[in-house]
Each structure stands twice: as structure tokens, then as C-alpha cells.
Amino acid sequence: xxxxxxxxxxxxxxxxxxxxxxxxxxxxxxxxxxxxxxxxxxxxxxxxxxxxxxxxxxxxxxxxxxxxxxxxxxxxxxxxxxxxxxxxxxxxxxxxxxxxxxxxxxxxxxxxxxxxxxxxxxxxxxxxxxxxxxxxxxxxxxxxxxxxxxxxxxxxxxxxxxxxxxxxxxxxxxxxxxxxxxxxxxxxxxxxxxxxxxxxxxxxxxxxxxxxxxxxxxxxxx
Numbered sequence: 001x002x003x004x005x006x007x008x009x010x011x012x013x014x015x016x017x018x019x020x021x022x023x024x025x026x027x028x029x030x031x032x033x034x035x036x037x038x039x040x041x042x043x044x045x046x047x048x049x050x051x052x053x054x055x056x057x058x059x060x061x062x063x064x065x066x067x068x069x070x071x072x073x074x075x076x077x078x079x080x081x082x083x084x085x086x087x088x089x090x091x092x093x094x095x096x097x098x099x100x101x102x103x104x105x106x107x108x109x110x111x112x113x114x115x116x117x118x119x120x121x122x123x124x125x126x127x128x129x130x131x132x133x134x135x136x137x138x139x140x141x142x143x144x145x146x147x148x149x150x151x152x153x154x155x156x157x158x159x160x161x162x163x164x165x166x167x168x169x170x171x172x173x174x175x176x177x178x179x180x181x182x183x184x185x186x187x188x189x190x191x192x193x194x195x196x197x198x199x200x201x202x203x204x205x206x207x208x209x210x211x212x213x214x215x216x217x218x219x220x221x222x
Contacts, residue, residue, distance in 0.1 A: 033143075035136025035171040042132055043178045046125035050185045053118050057192050059083065060111075062199045070203070074210050091207055100211055104204040111200065115193050119186060126182045133175020140168025 061083045073080045073088055080088050091107065094100040144164030 033136060033139060033167040033171065035132060035139060035167070036174060038135070039129060039132045039171065039174050039178060042125050042129055043182070046122055046129070046178065046182045047185070049118050049122055049125075050182070050189060053115060053122075053189050054192070057115065057189070057196060060196060062196055067202075071206060074206060087203070088207075091203075094207075094211055097208060097211065097215075100204075100208055104200070104207075108197075108200055112193070112197055115196075119190055119193065122182065122186045122189070126179050126186055129179035129182065130175045133172045133179075136171020136175070137168040140164045140166070140171065143167060 065082065065084045070084050070088065073085060074092075077089070077092060080086075087107070091100065091103050094103060141164065144161050146160075146164075
């Protein structure tokens with residue numbers, strides 16, 4: 001009973017702290033002005049697209065299947081399974097070296113090109129985020145100068161000046177907060193894509209060597 005009461009007290013405390021943080025976040029959001037909406041949309045596109053790319057790359061299972069396993073699948077089609085098995089089935093019907101090269105070229109274009117396109121969009125979003133913050137900085141400073149030009153120096157004028165400065169600083173900080181994690185996220189996804197590209201090249205080499213040995217055996221038998 002005592003443990004349950006302590007748990008309830010802890011949950012209530014966490015809920016209260018969460019509400020306080022939420023209220024502060026909403027207050028900061030409102031103080032940032034209209035520039036915050038553009039930054040939020042940019043962040044949604046950036047991280048939403050990044051998660052999509054990450055899930056698709058992880059779904060290729062090239063990190064989960066060991067090399068010894070898929071090498072064995074090259075010679076034993078009945079053992080193939082998952083995305084790697086489907087890839088080997090797609091390239092396993094080649095009859096000549098030239099046909100294998102054409103199929104792998106088309107496979108690389110179909111597999112790599114969509115990831116490269118999405119990463120380019122992410123890179124643009126990373127570059128745009130600080131610029132949107134700078135846009136908010138400019139609008140905030142315009143608000144500040146407008147208050148200085150039209151005010152008479154009273155409390156209302158000082159409040160308008162403070163609001164303009166707050167808007168300028170908040171949007172600048174938010175743009176950097178979005179850009180820095182987005183930059184590292186985009187870089188890590190690019191590295192993961194490079195590993196997938198190397199994996200496809202390695203699979204092509206192994207499959208080409210296997211096909212070459214098979215053609216030699218057929219030629220010798222003939």
C-alpha cells in the first residue's frame with residue numbers, strides 16, 4: 001500500500017511538472033511569433049523524412065544478416081528469406097556476366113536513388129532552418145524599432161520592445177536547435193546509406209564471381 005501511494009505521488013508530481021513545462025513551451029512558442037510556424041513545418045519535414053529514411057534502410061536488413069549467411073544463400077536458393085533473400089532471387093536468374101551487370105546497375109538505381117533524393121531534401125531543410133530563424137530575428141527587430149519609433153517611453157512601449165527582442169532571440173535559437181540535430185541526423189543517415197551502397201557492391205562482386213565459376217563449369221562440361 002505504501003509503495004502504491006508513493007507511485008501515485010510520483011506520477012502526480014511528474015504530471016504537474018509536465019504541465020508546467022508544456023505551459024512554458026506554449027508561452028515560448030507564442031512569443032516567437034509567426035516565424036515559429038515556418039520553423040515547425042521545416043522541422044516536421046526534416047525529422048519526419050529522416051525517420052522514414054531510417055526505417056526504410058533498417059528494413060533492408062543488410063546489417064542484421066551476416067555475410068556468411070547470405071553467401072550461403074547465393075549457392076542455396078531454398079534457404080533465402082527476408083529482403084536479402086528477395087534481392088538474391090532478383091539477381092540470381094542471370095545467365096551471363098553482362099546481364100548480371102545490367103541487373104545490378106538497375107538495382108542500384110532503384111535502391112539508392114530514392115534515398116539520395118530524400119537526403120538532399122533533408123540537407124535543404126537543415127540549411128533553411130537557421131535562415132527561418134534569421135527571418136524571425138528580422139521581424140522581431142522590426143517590431144522593436146517600430147515600438148521605439150511610435151512609443152512615448154512608457155510601460156507599454158517597453159513591453160512592445162521586450163516582445164520584439166524576445167521574438168528575435170527565440171526564433172534564432174529555435175532555428176539553431178532544429179538545424180544542429182538535423183545536421184547530425186542527416187550525416188548519420190548518409191553514412192548508413194554509404195554502408196548499404198558498399199553492401200550492394202559486395203553482393204554484386206560475390207554474385208558475379210559465383211556466376212563466373214558456374215559458367216566455367218558449364219563450359220568445361222560441354
